[in-house]
Amino acid sequence: MQDFLRSLTEGVSLNPELSVFTVILGVMTLFGMYAFLRMQARRRLMEDMPTSRIRSASQGYVELEGRARPMEGLPLVSPLTRSECAWYRYRIEEKDTDSKGNTRWNTLESGRSSQLFILDDDTGECVVDPEDAEVDPVHKRVWYGAMRHPLTQASSSFVKDLLSSSDYRYTEELILPGERVYALGLFVSHDPLHVSLNDRTRDTVIAWKNDPDKLRAFDHDGDGKLDAHEFDALRETARKHAEADHRVQAAAGQTHILRADPHGRPYVLSTHDQHKLAARLRLRAWLSLAAALGGLGLFVHLITHVLPMTPS
Numbered sequence: 155m156q157d158f159l160r161s162l163t164e165g166v167s168l169n170p171e172l173s174v175f176t177v178i179l180g181v182m183t184l185f186g187m188y189a190f191l192r193m194q195a196r197r198r199l200m201e202d203m204p205t206s207r208i209r210s211a212s213q214g215y216v217e218l219e220g221r222a223r224p225m226e227g228l229p230l231v232s233p234l235t236r237s238e239c240a241w242y243r244y245r246i247e248e249k250d251t252d253s254k255g256n257t258r259w260n261t262l263e264s265g266r267s268s269q270l271f272i273l274d275d276d277t278g279e280c281v282v283d284p285e286d287a288e289v290d291p292v293h294k295r296v297w298y299g300a301m302r303h304p305l306t307q308a309s310s311s312f313v314k315d316l317l318s319s320s321d322y323r324y325t326e327e328l329i330l331p332g333e334r335v336y337a338l339g340l341f342v343s344h345d346p347l348h349v350s351l352n353d354r355t356r357d358t359v360i361a362w363k364n365d366p367d368k369l370r371a372f373d374h375d376g377d378g379k380l381d382a383h384e385f386d387a388l389r390e391t392a393r394k395h396a397e398a399d400h401r402v403q404a405a406a407g408q409t410h411i412l413r414a415d416p417h418g419r420p421y422v423l424s425t426h427d428q429h430k431l432a433a434r435l436r437l438r439a440w441l442s443l444a445a446a447l448g449g450l451g452l453f454v455h456l457i458t459h460v461l462p463m464t465p466s
Contacts, residue, residue, distance in 0.1 A: 187446045190446060194436075200217070211410070215415055216341040221273070234303075240333070243291075247322065248302075248321060281411045283411060287421045290422070290423070295327075298322060336425070338420055339415060339421040339423075343408045344410075355389075
């Protein structure tokens with residue numbers, strides 16, 4: 155960067171602010187081109203990838219669609235409005251006005267849920283790990299209040315209107331139970347029978363040998379240790395216990411999990427329609443390209459017309 159600035163200013167005496175602005179334009183042009191290529195690649199990926207069904211989805215990077223719901227026994231509520239949801243993101247900001255009357259919002263508190271939730275497409279269920287996902291929900295609400303922590307949805311509209319010009323701004327985004335979710339990520343299935351019956355029996359025997367209560371239950375002569383017959387009895391009981399556990403695990407079936415791809419491919423969760431998502435990406439890509447081309451034009455004009463005319 156320093157070499158680039160030196161090449162721009164060598165032999166001329168110019169306003170430093172102008173040269174810095176020129177460099178900023180160049181960087182913004184490169185960033186706009188990068189954003190255009192990135193969003194176009196993502197749009198093509200979304201449009202070209204077929205939607206898989208959970209029951210028959212192949213292992214690896216897939217596209218899924220289904221209904222969201224919280225994990226059984228693990229209800230989730232949003233921190234601001236106490237709404238039942240499958241996922242949330244929130245932010246609390248405070249208004250700061252400087253001596254010139256300029257206003258900005260400073261973030262006091264923010265967060266997002268990391269709790270797993272279920273995606274159900276009628277052919278099967280998949281556990282979704284939202285960690286590191288790019289989440290784009292339809293339900294987004296922004297409102298204002300006079301206190302750091304907002305009033306709940308049960309508050310009267312009169313009170314909300316009274317506080318609408320106050321010093322705190324709240325933002326909450328939700329994926330609601332039953333809402334349709336578009337997902338793009340790494341699909342992995344875990345077989346409950348990946349542990350063999352022999353290994354399960356062995357692990358049970360080891361665990362029981364280190365459990366004083368179990369040892370006492372099989373130490374029939376009370377001498378504090380297991381003889382060969384007592385150990386055989388423990389091992390046989392452990393085998394039957396492992397077989398029963400094996401049958402329960404077999405009946406449970408596979409557990410499917412959707413998570414972030416370690417190779418860096420996009421991990422997207424959205425409640426927007428898939429076609430609308432692609433259309434938004436296309437629009438944003440072309441706006442990025444337009445901004446990049448505009449910046450490039452101004453950049454070329456500055457270095458070819460304005461800077462050379464500056465007297466040395």
